[in-house]
Amino acid sequence: MTQSTHFRRVLAEYTYTVPPVERGYTGQTLYVNLSDYTIAAKPVTDEMKEKFIGGRGFGLWLLWHGTRDNTKWNDPENEIIISSGPIGGITQYPGSGKSLVVTISPLTDIVIDSNVGGHFGPLLKFAGWDAIEIQGKADREVIVVIDGQKGRITIEEAPDAPVDTHLVGEWLIRQMAEKEEDRYFMSAVSAGQGAEHTRIGCLNFAFYDRRRGAFRFKQAGRGGTGTVFRDKRIKALVVKSPPVRADSVHPADPERIARAGMRLHKEIHDYDDSQNRMRRRGTTYLVQIMSDYDLLPVHNFKYGSHPDAVKINGDVWEARFTQGLPDGCWYGCTMSCSHAVDRYTVRTGPYKGQTVIVDGPEYETVAGVGSNCGIFDPDAILEINFYCDTYGIDTISFGTLTAFVMECYEAGILDKEKTGGLELRFGNADAAIELLHQMARGEGFGKIAGQGVRFMKKYFVEHFGADPQFVQDIGMEAKGLEYSEYVSKESLAQQGGYGLTNKGPQHDEAWLIFMDMVSNLLPTFEDKAEALHYFPMFRTWFGLVGHCKLPWNDIIPPDNKYTPEPAKIPAHVQNYVDLFSGVTGKEITREDLITMSERVYNFQRVFNLRRGYGRREHDNVPYRSMGPVTVEEYESRAERYDRQLRELLGLDPTTMTTQEKLAALRKYREEQYERLKDAVYARRGWTRDGVPTVETLRRLGIDYPDVVAVVQRYL
Numbered sequence: 243m244t245q246s247t248h249f250r251r252v253l254a255e256y257t258y259t260v261p262p263v264e265r266g267y268t269g270q271t272l273y274v275n276l277s278d279y280t281i282a283a284k285p286v287t288d289e290m291k292e293k294f295i296g297g298r299g300f301g302l303w304l305l306w307h308g309t310r311d312n313t314k315w316n317d318p319e320n321e322i323i324i325s326s327g328p329i330g331g332i333t334q335y336p337g338s339g340k341s342l343v344v345t346i347s348p349l350t351d352i353v354i355d356s357n358v359g360g361h362f363g364p365l366l367k368f369a370g371w372d373a374i375e376i377q378g379k380a381d382r383e384v385i386v387v388i389d390g391q392k393g394r395i396t397i398e399e400a401p402d403a404p405v406d407t408h409l410v411g412e413w414l415i416r417q418m419a420e421k422e423e424d425r426y427f428m429s430a431v432s433a434g435q436g437a438e439h440t441r442i443g444c445l446n447f448a449f450y451d452r453r454r455g456a457f458r459f460k461q462a463g464r465g466g467t468g469t470v471f472r473d474k475r476i477k478a479l480v481v482k483s484p485p486v487r488a489d490s491v492h493p494a495d496p497e498r499i500a501r502a503g504m505r506l507h508k509e510i511h512d513y514d515d516s517q518n519r520m521r522r523r524g525t526t527y528l529v530q531i532m533s534d535y536d537l538l539p540v541h542n543f544k545y546g547s548h549p550d551a552v553k554i555n556g557d558v559w560e561a562r563f564t565q566g567l568p569d570g571c572w573y574g575c576t577m578s579c580s581h582a583v584d585r586y587t588v589r590t591g592p593y594k595g596q597t598v599i600v601d602g603p604e605y606e607t608v609a610g611v612g613s614n615c616g617i618f619d620p621d622a623i624l625e626i627n628f629y630c631d632t633y634g635i636d637t638i639s640f641g642t643l644t645a646f647v648m649e650c651y652e653a654g655i656l657d658k659e660k661t662g663g664l665e666l667r668f669g670n671a672d673a674a675i676e677l678l679h680q681m682a683r684g685e686g687f688g689k690i691a692g693q694g695v696r697f698m699k700k701y702f703v704e705h706f707g708a709d710p711q712f713v714q715d716i717g718m719e720a721k722g723l724e725y726s727e728y729v730s731k732e733s734l735a736q737q738g739g740y741g742l743t744n745k746g747p748q749h750d751e752a753w754l755i756f757m758d759m760v761s762n763l764l765p766t767f768e769d770k771a772e773a774l775h776y777f778p779m780f781r782t783w784f785g786l787v788g789h790c791k792l793p794w795n796d797i798i799p800p801d802n803k804y805t806p807e808p809a810k811i812p813a814h815v816q817n818y819v820d821l822f823s824g825v826t827g828k829e830i831t832r833e834d835l836i837t838m839s840e841r842v843y844n845f846q847r848v849f850n851l852r853r854g855y856g857r858r859e860h861d862n863v864p865y866r867s868m869g870p871v872t873v874e875e876y877e878s879r880a881e882r883y884d885r886q887l888r889e890l891l892g893l894d895p896t897t898m899t900t901q902e903k904l905a906a907l908r909k910y911r912e913e914q915y916e917r918l919k920d921a922v923y924a925r926r927g928w929t930r931d932g933v934p935t936v937e938t939l940r941r942l943g944i945d946y947p948d949v950v951a952v953v954q955r956y957l
């Protein structure tokens with residue numbers, strides 16, 4: 243028996259006529275201000291569609307106009323914008339249900355964009371809105387309900403709504419689903435108590451899993467989006483849409499979309515088992531490959547492989563995941579990589595003894611909270627995965643910052659007295675789990691650690707006498723964001739893939755390690771710069787249209803290797819041309835995909851400049867991401883590094899101490915990185931200081947007076 247929504251106290255109400263979706267767009271965005279309870283519709287202009295497309299582009303556009311240069315993450319003025327994109331919501335092509343979250347990050351003080359699966363973005367569109375823009379800060383705990391069946395939006399008091407995410411699913415069913423079928427077309431966004439006390443809060447996006455009869459969750463993990471959400475005192479955003487149909491986005495050319503979809507479905511059906519086995523093990527297939535190529539982060543990115551990787555590799559997770567279920571995080575995704583471990587019994591903390599579904603783990607979680615922390619116990623990884631999700635904590639930031647803490651502990655910067663009794667050595671899973679509970683409670687050493695690596699570096703210097711250079715070298719953050727989980731030491735292009743980003747070191751912009759390091763396809767600076775132009779722009783495109791990146795290159799047509807540029811997967815790029823044109827009716831070329839992204843990418847760079855960042859100095863990276871910091875690290879790969887000293891620098895390592903060798907290698911690698919910056923900035927049409935030129939803005943059609951005025955401050 244479900245309970246009517248009338249039992250919750252309504253603070254503000256807005257009624258509307260649900261518009262039809264036409265060629266991927268509803269033509270309006272929803273504005274909600276929690277300080278004064280304003281609810282309003284804003285039109286989507288042709289300019290927005292033409293230049294900013296949707297998703298991350300709409301988020302940036304709305305945030306640019308909604309905030310000032312110095313708006314802080316916890317000012318009421320900061321906004322959270324969620325938008326899918328014109329392709330988001332189609333069901334014929336795998337991976338077409340992503341949402342993008344955009345806000346000013348508590349970790350970086352610049353704009354963060356984080357992509358996420360789950361049903362919220364597409365259902366928001368079918369409820370009549372291309373985006374939701376939330377501003378203000380409530381004076382009490384609230385939920386925002388968008389009822390696209392009734393054409394009614396409410397801001398409601400929510401004293402009984404849970405904060406922790408694994409409880410939200412049951413609550414949604416009990417409180418909000420008036421009939422069984424409602425569950426299929428409902429979604430919620432929530433965070434958790436961990437997001438309240440840390441800067442690494444994530445957002446959980448729900449989708450109803452019909453086979454399991456339960457809501458499941460995908461995470462918008464990066465940059466503290468959940469922290470902003472809880473700071474606004476939102477417990478949940480809930481959307482209920484009319485029933486989803488195959489043509490709900492009303493595409494211009496449904497047959498063209500269906501043909502592209504059939505091509506990819508067939509590839510997945512025919513080749514996934516012999517390629518990455520995503521349908522059985524998701525992204526965990528990467529664990530063993532990364533370890534084999536010395537790219538798996540181990541002990542705070544010190545090493546790239548570990549013999550115990552076999553204990554947490556894809557074979558292990560394939561055996562743990564429930565098989566045979568359609569684990570797509572949006573309708574029609576036959577990649578089905580959103581696996582879960584069912585019936586996991588929680589071992590610690592407030593939910594000890596409960597039997598739960600753990601969503602994941604994905605590669606990043608296994609590598610981050612597992613190998614990078616020296617933890618090779620699958621149950622410990624599941625325990626941390628479950629609590630990170632329900633507490634609303636980003637598993638990547640948690641893994642990277644815990645690994646940093648562990649190295650500091652082993653280096654003597656921390657001890658039991660400073661950590662309140664936690665023996666945070668590599669491999670101590672119990673201590674890592676307790677650290678997580680402390681973060682959620684906002685207590686003890688967990689409260690300090692939850693502020694992120696950048697905060698801790700300063701704190702450890704000021705309070706614990708740490709060597710500033712050492713913590714700077716080993717603290718794996720750039721721009722304030724913790725690194726995602728790949729070792730980039732031997733790939734200069736990937737060092738740029740992490741460092742020369744807009745939001746911080748997240749691999750969704752560029753993942754060039756194999757092209758650069760394994761296949762040696764990028765021998766010159768110009769080659770690397772070209773790749774660091776094309777791939778970040780190409781990958782940005784997914785975030786504009788509401789698409790998942792994985793079906794682009796985690797499944798590959800067998801004849802791809804015979805194409806002139808196999809790394810781009812040309813057949814799939816053509817599919818995206820067909821999807822975009824098929825939905826919107828606007829004919830585009832493959833080159834247009836890059837220009838669309840380049841426009842938004844440059845706009846985001848200017849947004850960073852507007853906030854006082856976004857120049858050359860802000861693209862610096864910690865030395866651990868470039869090369870060995872410590873003697874033990876050098877000596878663990880001495881043969882490789884000695885060879886490089888001989889071949890690249892003409893030095894004789896037999897006459898040098900390890901300290902001298904470390905210094906020589908460091909000087910060389912840091913110079914290489916600076917040369918890479920020069921080459922990439924030139925290719926992107928930026929100055930040597932990393933500032934887009936007015937000519938670049940003009941070429942891209944974003945030379946608006948307020949945008950030009952920002953870059954002119956630095957030219």
Ligand code: SF4
Nearest residue numbers: 337571575577579790
């Ligand atoms: S490939 Fe995986 S993450 Fe991407 S949409 Fe499909 S199920 Fe979701």
